[in-house]
Every structure is written in structure tokens, then in C-alpha cells.
Amino acid sequence: MSARKIAVLGASGYTGADAVRLLARHPHVQIAALTANTHAGKAVSDVFPHFFPLDLAMLTAWEEVDWAALDAVFCGLPHGTTQEIIAAVLKANPLIRVLDMSADFRLRDQAAYAQWYGHEHRAAELQEEAVYGLTELYRQQITAARLVACPGCYPTAVLLALVPLVKAGLVDAHDLVIDAKSGVTGAGRGLKQKTLFSEAGEGLSPYSIARHRHTAEIDQEISVAAGKAVTVNFTPHLIPMARGELCTCYVRLDGAGVDDLRAALEEAYRGEPFVHVAQKAVVPQTQNVRGSNYVQIGVFDDRIKGRAIVIATLDNLVKGSAGQAIQNMNLMFGWPETTGLEQIALFP
Amino acid sequence: MSARKIAVLGASGYTGADAVRLLARHPHVQIAALTANTHAGKAVSDVFPHFFPLDLAMLTAWEEVDWAALDAVFCGLPHGTTQEIIAAVLKANPLIRVLDMSADFRLRDQAAYAQWYGHEHRAAELQEEAVYGLTELYRQQITAARLVACPGCYPTAVLLALVPLVKAGLVDAHDLVIDAKSGVTGAGRGLKQKTLFSEAGEGLSPYSIARHRHTAEIDQEISVAAGKAVTVNFTPHLIPMARGELCTCYVRLDGAGVDDLRAALEEAYRGEPFVHVAQKAVVPQTQNVRGSNYVQIGVFDDRIKGRAIVIATLDNLVKGSAGQAIQNMNLMFGWPETTGLEQIALFP
Amino acid sequence: MSARKIAVLGASGYTGADAVRLLARHPHVQIAALTANTHAGKAVSDVFPHFFPLDLAMLTAWEEVDWAALDAVFCGLPHGTTQEIIAAVLKANPLIRVLDMSADFRLRDQAAYAQWYGHEHRAAELQEEAVYGLTELYRQQITAARLVACPGCYPTAVLLALVPLVKAGLVDAHDLVIDAKSGVTGAGRGLKQKTLFSEAGEGLSPYSIARHRHTAEIDQEISVAAGKAVTVNFTPHLIPMARGELCTCYVRLDGAGVDDLRAALEEAYRGEPFVHVAQKAVVPQTQNVRGSNYVQIGVFDDRIKGRAIVIATLDNLVKGSAGQAIQNMNLMFGWPETTGLEQIALFP
Amino acid sequence: MSARKIAVLGASGYTGADAVRLLARHPHVQIAALTANTHAGKAVSDVFPHFFPLDLAMLTAWEEVDWAALDAVFCGLPHGTTQEIIAAVLKANPLIRVLDMSADFRLRDQAAYAQWYGHEHRAAELQEEAVYGLTELYRQQITAARLVACPGCYPTAVLLALVPLVKAGLVDAHDLVIDAKSGVTGAGRGLKQKTLFSEAGEGLSPYSIARHRHTAEIDQEISVAAGKAVTVNFTPHLIPMARGELCTCYVRLDGAGVDDLRAALEEAYRGEPFVHVAQKAVVPQTQNVRGSNYVQIGVFDDRIKGRAIVIATLDNLVKGSAGQAIQNMNLMFGWPETTGLEQIALFP
Numbered sequence A, B, C, D: 001m002s003a004r005k006i007a008v009l010g011a012s013g014y015t016g017a018d019a020v021r022l023l024a025r026h027p028h029v030q031i032a033a034l035t036a037n038t039h040a041g042k043a044v045s046d047v048f049p050h051f052f053p054l055d056l057a058m059l060t061a062w063e064e065v066d067w068a069a070l071d072a073v074f075c076g077l078p079h080g081t082t083q084e085i086i087a088a089v090l091k092a093n094p095l096i097r098v099l100d101m102s103a104d105f106r107l108r109d110q111a112a113y114a115q116w117y118g119h120e121h122r123a124a125e126l127q128e129e130a131v132y133g134l135t136e137l138y139r140q141q142i143t144a145a146r147l148v149a150c151p152g153c154y155p156t157a158v159l160l161a162l163v164p165l166v167k168a169g170l171v172d173a174h175d176l177v178i179d180a181k182s183g184v185t186g187a188g189r190g191l192k193q194k195t196l197f198s199e200a201g202e203g204l205s206p207y208s209i210a211r212h213r214h215t216a217e218i219d220q221e222i223s224v225a226a227g228k229a230v231t232v233n234f235t236p237h238l239i240p241m242a243r244g245e246l247c248t249c250y251v252r253l254d255g256a257g258v259d260d261l262r263a264a265l266e267e268a269y270r271g272e273p274f275v276h277v278a279q280k281a282v283v284p285q286t287q288n289v290r291g292s293n294y295v296q297i298g299v300f301d302d303r304i305k306g307r308a309i310v311i312a313t314l315d316n317l318v319k320g321s322a323g324q325a326i327q328n329m330n331l332m333f334g335w336p337e338t339t340g341l342e343q344i345a346l347f348p
Helices: A014-021 A082-092 A108-118 A124-129 A134-141 A153-167 A214-226 A258-269 A316-331 B014-024 B082-090 B109-116 B125-129 B136-142 B153-169 B214-226 B256-268 B317-333 C014-023 C082-092 C110-117 C122-129 C135-145 C153-167 C213-228 C258-269 C318-333 D014-023 D082-092 D112-117 D124-129 D135-144 D153-167 D214-226 D256-268 D318-332
Strands: A004-009 A029-036 A074-077 A098-101 A147-149 A177-182 A233-238 A247-254 A276-279 A295-301 A305-312 B004-009 B029-035 B072-075 B099-100 B147-149 B177-182 B235-238 B245-250 B275-277 B295-301 B307-314 C004-009 C029-035 C070-075 C096-098 C148-149 C177-182 C235-236 C246-250 C273-276 C295-301 C307-314 D006-009 D029-035 D072-076 D098-102 D148-151 D177-182 D231-236 D244-250 D275-277 D295-301 D307-315
Touching: A004 A295, A014 A029, A014 A134, A074 A316, A074 C307, A082 A147, A082 A305, A082 B125, A098 A316, A098 B275, A098 C135, A108 A124, A108 A214, A124 C295, A134 A258, A134 B082, A134 B153, A147 A316, A147 C295, A153 A177, A153 A233, A153 A247, A153 A258, A153 A295, A153 A305, A153 C273, A177 B177, A177 B245, A214 A233, A214 C258, A233 B245, A233 B307, A233 C258, A247 B177, A247 B235, A258 A276, A258 A305, A258 B125, A305 A316, A305 B099, A305 B235, A316 B295, A316 D072, A316 D148, B014 B029, B014 B072, B014 B307, B014 B317, B072 B082, B072 B317, B082 B099, B082 B125, B099 B317, B109 B125, B109 B214, B136 B153, B136 B317, B147 B317, B147 C273, B153 B177, B153 B214, B153 B235, B153 B245, B153 B295, B153 B307, B153 B317, B153 C148, B235 D295, B256 B295, B256 D124, B275 D098, B307 B317, B317 C122, B317 C213, B317 C235, C004 C014, C014 C070, C014 C318, C014 D006, C070 C082, C082 C122, C096 C318, C110 C213, C135 C153, C153 C213, C153 C246, C153 C258, C153 C295, C177 D177, C177 D244, C213 C235, C235 D244, C235 D307, C246 D153, C246 D231, C258 C273, C258 C295, C307 C318, C307 D231, C318 D006, C318 D231, D006 D112, D014 D072, D014 D318, D072 D318, D082 D098, D082 D124, D112 D124, D112 D148, D135 D153, D135 D318, D153 D177, D153 D214, D153 D231, D153 D256, D153 D295, D153 D307, D214 D231, D256 D275, D256 D295, D256 D307, D307 D318
Parallel strands: A004 A029, A004 A074, A074 A098, A098 A147, A177 A233, A276 A295, B004 B029, B004 B072, B072 B099, B099 B147, B177 B235, B275 B295, C004 C029, C004 C070, C070 C096, C096 C148, C177 C235, C273 C295, D006 D029, D006 D072, D072 D098, D098 D148, D177 D231, D275 D295
Antiparallel strands: A177 A247, A247 A305, A295 A305, B177 B245, B245 B307, B295 B307, C177 C246, C246 C307, C295 C307, D177 D244, D244 D307, D295 D307
16 A cells, blocks of 8 residues: 655644654655744754654645645644635645644534634635544544544543433533643643743643633534533643643433443443543543543542542543544544554553 | 740651741741651651751650640641540640641541541540631631641632632532642652652542542531531542642532622631632632642632632642641740741742 | 832842742841833732732832832843843942842953853943852952842852862862753743743753853853863753752862862851751752752762762752842841841752 | 564563553564562553553463463563572573563673672573673674663663764773763652652752662773773762653763764764764753653763763663663564664653
């Protein structure tokens, strides 16, 4: 099988870099182009020195890429700019497959997009075409898609934990409290005071309380699962670690017990290569998934009667971003879904 | 004023050490004895080399201390052993003031103690005498007490955040979800695999879900405030930082709004030197209190109608332990409550 | 004694903040003005939320300060801009005492300044007047000075470790290899990619090899001690911690033994409140000095015959910057040198 | 090709676990047995929960392994106990290949072993047979060996950096100063106070000054390269990170210049898959190699005339231990040396 040619847009950011890390060792792809407009002309190892062992193409501006020569493109650009670039790419090569890791095509509702992102969507017809790329929930649609909007890291964890429970009517969709914790890479590589080592280290802080943009995706997909409009609590916290994310979800039971919840999740993810439901009393922790595409979900009794706790953890840059994008690419090209993604967590 | 003579029991543990750190610079006390039975005969700087600038007494076994010569004792021993030692100390000197930082005298109910700690209490009459040492809630009783059971770090944060709200009937005491995060010093200096740097670093893990012993104190004091028996959700997480603790409390409103909650807290803590209610939109973070005796509390809207979020942060070794013990000693000896405790947080 | 009125320039940076942290609890000073030109008009707690317990003046532009009303000024501005501002301040109030924490007045040689900092000095007459503020080496001159150029953090550690040995002729001044390690606050609060948590965490990197500007100060003062021009090796490394600095100095002995070195250091620092020579086999570590003004120095055998190892550690923001500035202020105003500086290290 | 069957002894330690992590994804091996005597009977995921995605054999005692059925064994046991176990293994199956990651067979000189490890060697004839497993220096011997003593992590870095320079006579073998920095996993998974998160975090400390056991290996191999007995300076420091190691080597030039050093290293490692000599001005940092088998070496000018600085970095658990063992196994079985080892560093 000759290799598929791919490009990574935004190769100077963390999600772009993690895509490169994994794609460089993927047996069926060839990285044909890497873009980073502010660093065009540099070697990748100038912006990410850990790539010194790789022989990679120079960074270019995205406008210089020959889209006709490519089979797929991974897009790790900031939201807002992405939609116009992807529109241009698909115009240049309508057959190319697009794995978008930005937020631009995740929300199906144009009004919701405008409300959360502060401007009208600039590629509305593509937004309609885009498939929400949470592999385990939309596998069939992804396989057939041209444009996949890979979910945010938080929504991936939360939805994998809660959608089967909401769908089965086991929990009250109107009382979902999600206390989320993320490592600092979740905030990207841009220069912000709050993500300096001296600020984020040795301490933790809640942020974007009741207004984090990932909430919109969670609302959207939980509402689909519930069959009614749902508003969730979603409260993220910045944790002094680079990678990893853990969501502690507090749910109200609709008559069910904790074992019912675990059974429903086990049923939902039977045979899934990357989503594991932990046995009773095994506690998910971010250390278990660092650098890997795996998700670990656990279910626990709450001391308050009629309540339960569901905990999910993943690596925000892998299953929460670049890894899931590759998983989707594997589906789209008919390769085993796990190709290039079987690295075990790096612990310690 | 001649200095009061004090001893610190358990000076080789973290709470003991933080008591020494602060007491060594307290203007009205003299550290007359330091005990650590497994290290008796060593210099303190052998077990805590950061005390090299201090000229401290050698470590002794607690049995060797001349209790009659002392005015007060800080007890940083493990729970279980504490109760018998304190009984002996008070027998030797019935006038000595005891600041216990262990869990041994915190629960008023003997059955609750036996249930949570796995054995009958061995100094039941003292348990009855002990005052729960949450300064802001029990100031009057502490002032007059001989034996103060300083609260756990988590209960200090949680109760300061919630008791005024429960008392005022602003929140539903039967639906309190407390997602707690703590630095690793909270687990003490004992050797445990999970607190090794290589295990606890660069990752986070929930632990003791629905069975952390601090929950008993929270239940106890929330029940007092509510005037009825209450069972709370309390879910702690181990965070890769040494000091600091932050509790994110999800509450159901009983008709009130977020501003009512903030107003009630402001009213409760008006004039308090160490408890600060943050202005609207100011987010508490552990970095703000590291190494200090201060507590910061913030109140936030929840996206779910009829719910709110209350966040409290403190340093688990200071206001959560040694600092609060010193604050209580100041009260007991009639000194300004802030004496020796005014250090500002060490940030960064 | 009525309080002396002081100002802190550059209160939005880390050295400025650490000056505020300590000065706010100094018994003899009153913080009358705080400047941060890019944040003028804000509350200090907007830029450093851990100052929430303090009632501080609003941030202003430095041009708005009434210099005539002040007794002293701490200057935590970036190098380059400092010299002109201090010239203006001293013109406005020739009697004011200046504690400069920048690099602007540290080098006595104008050519050296121009070479290392890339431009001619713009306040040459003040550079001549300035006293190098390494307290233990220049105490007498500092007491009488109007303008004190507080040393860099690295030079403070290195010079305290080596100057007495070079002066006594115990080590070869032409073969000083200094492997230095610093926490990330040493790089300041400015936004740089290399000081992001995700970049600097969980890894270490050498930087500015053979060209770090602090080298110029070390050369200058070692040359004075040696009585001849000396060029040292100085190789800094960025370490994943916020505060703290440790310099491992590899020296060639001029006939002496390790015990001679230790004796010379003990002699040099006998009675010094902040500089401690560790007993044989006690190993200095940054944890011992975090947040404190103390310095710890140890001397060790080298396996190579005729060589030894001298290790010094301090907190780069305290004895390496703001603390030493306050120590110098205490000298200048005739207060006990330790006033306001006796906090013990915050460990853990 | 049918898979080779291997065992990992000491699978509950960090080096054992990293061997499992990599071997589980190695295309030509099957993990047939995992031992951990104190955990015999448990699932591997009980001691290393990050292995939840793998279907691994239960942990057994090493005495229960059927050696005759195995092709190779990786030994991650503590030094001291290893030699007798390996002797027993080789007696049971004289054809098995042994990749020892302990220190037991690294020193060729029995007297040196006894001096550094405190007891006579208990398998002297095997010590003679063992090949020192620094792949790039002993490739031919390793290919033919039955028992490979994989080097310590520090010696791997130091020797790759210095041996070619010493061999070529470019540096003075009698004046090698090696300032080494290591992450905390280097100290293993055993419970020690100094490796607790609260002790090792946010601070750094030198340790084992002039008496670290890895020094013996460095002396041994540098002496071979120099053709004369050499004693080096080797000064390790514990750094607050889990993985990674960086050695800053200060060398005296024997007439050569820095470019000669770089050229000699480039020549020595031309074509090597895992050892990269950085271009001029590129600074090695541990972040570049975390989780990978790569080594990065850089050469820099020293300000002291006639001196230079050589810096090498690697991941102590991969190229410094388990990865190099697998590299050696690949050689021994005739597979491409890079098989199963091509993971790029996990950054951030």
C-alpha cells in the first residue's frame, strides 16, 4: 500500500506537534507538508527541538501548500481562522479529507456558534456538512465524512462518560455537575501570563467558570442523547501538570444504581479499543493515560442517596485532540482504527 | 511580658514542622521542647534541614518532657496515638493548654468516632471536653478551652464556605457536592508509594471517594448548622503541588441568588482578619494563600438554574492545621489573634 | 520611631512583588507608592491576587510619584530603563536612598557595561557613585551609600561562596567552573515561550552558555578578590521549580585542603545572620532557603586530587534580590540588619 | 517470524515497567512471564495501573518461571540480588539471553566491585563473561553475547559524550568535571523520604557527592578509552522532574578547539540511529528526549581559555535503561536495532 500524503496545519502549536509526533511513526502516511505561518521557512526542530530525530519538511505558510497532491489534512489552527482556511482547502481539492482539531465546526447550531464564539460562522455550508468526530459515538458518519470536527478535549471525556447514561435514562440530564481538571497544555502554546511556569506551578485555579466554550459542545451532545434541551454545569480547573485531564461528574440517578451505570458503560464500550471502563474500586487517574489514546472511566457511589459519581480521564493532546483525529483518519481510509495509536501511557 | 513556654509533639511531621516554623518567630512564645519519638536524640535540623538558622532544642521522646514547666502543647501526632498521650499530658499538668492538630478529638459523637476510625475512643471524657477549633465559628468556646481539637484542612475550607449559607437557610443542606483538591503534603510525611514524586507528579488522582475521614467532621458541623442530620458528598483529589487546597462546592439554592450568598458570607466574616470573601468575578486560587493563614472564598453562578458554586482555598498546613492552632493559642492567651501569623502568601 | 516612607518601582514584576511581600510586614516602613507603568490605575491585587489581604496604594506611573515625600525607593525595573529613571528620582530628591535591584549600576567599568548590555551607560556619574550591594562584602560602604546596586541572584550565591577563598589564595582564580541551576522566576514575569509551564516543566535546559550577563559581575568581583583579571566559567541551567538557586562550584586548590576551605568560610561569615556554612557532610539544597533570606554554603571533597567542590544555595527573589535590598536598607537606616527578614524557609 | 518469548524480572519497578511498556508493542517478542516476588499473584495493573489496556500475564515469583521456554530475560532487579538469580537462570537455560539492567555485572574488576558495592561478587565467572552493554561502544561484543550488563543511566550519557574525545586525545582525561542532573525516577520506586513529592518537588539537591556508584563505571570506561587509570569528578543532583537526565561535562582541551570536539563526535556517531550530535548553538535539554531512546549531545565554548563544555541528555529509563536493553536484544537476535524503539519524545 503506498502511503497517503498528509499535511499538518498549525505545526507550531501543541496539538499540531502531537499530530506530527504520532503521524511521523504512522505506517501508512507520509507527512508531505507542515505549515506555521509565523514560522514559515524555519525547520520544525527550530520550533519543536524534540523533533531532532525526524527528517521533516520545512515549515511553510498554508497558502503555499499544493492541496491537489494531498489525501488528508490535519488542522491545528486557532478557532476563528480555521473555517476560512478549510473552505479554501476544500475548494482547491474537494476530495481531500479534513481532520479539524479546532472548534470551528463542532457546533451544529449557527446561533449557538455565534453566541459562544462572538461572530457569525463564515463557512456555514461546511458547518452543516461537518461530522462531530467523537469516534465512539459517530463512527459510521465519520467513516463516510469529508470534514470531521474533532471534539474538544473536555467534551471527549465528558461525553464518553455521560452519553450512554443519559441515553439509557439512567441519570437526570438536568442535574449534571461536571468538575473538570486539566493540565496546562490545554491552554495552548500562546504566551499568557497565567500559563507561565511561575504562575501555574505549585497551585491550582478554577477558570472560565460557567462560561468555558467547551460547554456548548457538551450541551449539544447531551441534549441529543437526552432528546431534550439540556444545560450542564461545567467548571474547569487549571492543574500544575502539562498533559492530562480528568472530569469528575456528579449525577442524580433516575432509579438506577451504581452497578447499572457501570453495566451500561461496559455495554456501550464493549470491543472499543480505546475506551476502558474500570472495574469496581479502580480509580481513574491521568497518569494512566499520559501520552496515549486511551480513556479510562470509573463509576462510584456517592454518599448522598440517589446520586453517583462518574470519572473519566484522558490525555488532552491525544484522545482529546491529535490522537482522536488520527483515529478518525484511520476510519476514513479503512485502516485498523488503532493504527499508529497503540502507545501505552508514559508512566512515570 | 515573659514568654509562654510551649512544646511541639510530632516535630518530625509536616504539621509539626509548620508549627515550629511559625512559633520560632512568634514574639510571645518560647519553644521549650520538641518531640519525635523515632528521632529522639537528633537535632531538629537532621530531620528538617531548613531549620538550620534556628537554635532549637534537641528532639526527645514525648515521655521525657517536663509538662509542669509548660504553658501549652501543640500536638502533631498521628490520630489514634494522640488521645492517650494527651490524656497523660493533661494528667501531668491539668492547666496546660492543648492544641491538638490530629483528628482524635474532632468528633463529638463516640459512635461516629468508632465508625470512622475503627476503634472505640480511648479518652472519652476528654473528647467531651474538647472544643472544635474552627476559630471563626467557635471563638468564644476556644478562648475558654483547655483542649482544642483543631479541624482537618478540608473541613476548615468547606465549613468556612458553607456553614453561614446553611445556617441562613440559603442552600439545601441535603444536596451539597464538594469536589476537593489538595496538595501532597496533606498526605503527611509517611512513606507511601502514592506520594512519591514519580507517582504523584505530572498527574492527578481522586482518592478515598465517599470515604475520606474528614467527611465525618463536615457532616457533623453542617448538621449542627442545618439543625438536622446531613450527609454530604465529599470527593478529594490529589494534585501535583506540595501545599494548598481548594474546595469547589456545588450547592442548590433555596430561593436565594448568588449575590445573597456572597452577602451572607461577607456578613459572617466582616472584621475577620483571615477569612476574605472575594469580590464578584475574583477567582480564589491556592497560589493566593500558600504559606499563609488566609482563606479566600468566592461565589459564582452555576449554568444550571437554581444552583450556585462556592469556592474556598487555604494552605492545608497553615490555616488548615498549624496556623489555625496558633490562632487558637493566641485567643487562649489573650494575644491579638493575628500574632505571628501575618505572613503574606509566598507567590510565586 | 515614625515609619520611613518608601516606594517600590516595578511592582508588577516578581522582584517588585517580593519586595512588597516583605516590606508590607516590615515594622519600620510604610509603603507610600507602588508603580507599574503598564498597569497604572489598577489595584495591586489585580496584578498579584495574593496581595488580597493587604491594603495597598493603587499602582501609578513612576512619573506621578512625589519623590520629595519619600525616604527610600526600591527599584525592580528592567535593566536599561532603570538608569534614567533613577537619575530623575535622585534629581527630584537628592537625599532619597535607592535600592536598585536591576543590573544597571552593578558594573564599575563602563566598557564592560557597554559590552555586556549593548549600549553606553546613560548615567555614568551615578554608576561611579553606586555601591555594589552584596551586604556581607560591602557592609561599610552600603551603610554610607545613597545608591546601592544590589547584585544579581547568581553573583550573590557565587561570590559568597568563592570570594573568601580567592582572597585567601586557597583556590586558583583562573580555574573556577560554576555550574548554576535556577528556578524559573529568575527569568522574570515577562511572557517568553521557554518559561511557559508546558515548556519549562518536567525538564531542564542549560541556557546562555558562556554569555549570561551575571558573569560580568562575577568576573568583576572575583578579579577584585584575586587582585588580577579573572575569567570564570559560568553555566546556568533552568530547573522546573519557581524559586531557588544552587551553584555548584568546582575549584582547583592551591595547596589547601577541603577543611581549610570550610574554615576560611566559617571565619568569613562568623556572626553573619544570613550566611551559614554547613557542617561537614551537610548538603545545601534549595528547599532549605525557599522564601527566606538565608544562604547555605557547603564544601566537599572532589575525587580528582587537588580539586574541591563548593556549593551555595539561596532564594533568588529574596537574598538574591528583594531580601538583600531590604537588608541593605536596614543598614542604611541604622536598623538591625535582620529586621523584617527573619522568616524561616517555607518547606515543604 | 514467530515471536521470541521473553520475561521481565522486577516488573514492579520503574525500569521493569518501562521494559514492559516498550516490549508490549515490540513486533517480534511475546511477554511470557513477569516477576515481582513481593507482588506475586497480582495483576500487573495492580502495581502499574497504566497498563490497563494490556492483557499481560500475572505477576509471579521468579522461582516459578519456566526458563527453558524462554529466549531472553530482562532483569530489573535491585543490585546485589541480581547476580545470584541470573546465575540460576543461566544454569536452568544456558542458551537464554540475559539483558541485565542492574549494576551487578558492569564492573570488570572484582576489587572495584567489592569496594563500591560492599561485598565480594557472588558470580565471578559470569562477571567475566558479561559484556558492558553500551550499544554504540560495544556493538560487536553485544551481538555475540549471552549476558549483557546494560550501563547505568548516568554512565550512558557521560560515556557517549566523552569516550570519543578521550580516545582521540582531544581532552585531558585527568581533568573531567561532570555535573550531572537527574529526574527522580533515577532513584527507583522504593520508599525513601527524599523522593517524596513534598520533599523532592520545587527544589533541587546535590547527592552522593564524590561517591555515587555510577562513578565506578565511568572511571572504568574512561580509563579504557584513555589507556590509563583515570579518576573523574562526578556530582549528581536530584531535579524536580520524573524522567530525564542531563550531564554537563567540563573538559580541558589538549590543544583542540570546540569544533574539533564536535567533529570527533559527529564522526563517532555517523549513522547511529539514536545518538545525535546537535548543531552548533543547539542546546540539549531533557524535554527533547523524554520517553524516547534518543541521546542528544552538544559542544560549547568555555569562557576559560583551553576549556570546553560537552552536554549530553537522555531519558534515564529508556536509553539509560530499558530502551538500551531492548536495543541490545535487537542486536542479539539480528533484528534492526531500532525495532520497537522509534517513539519520538513526548513533549510537552
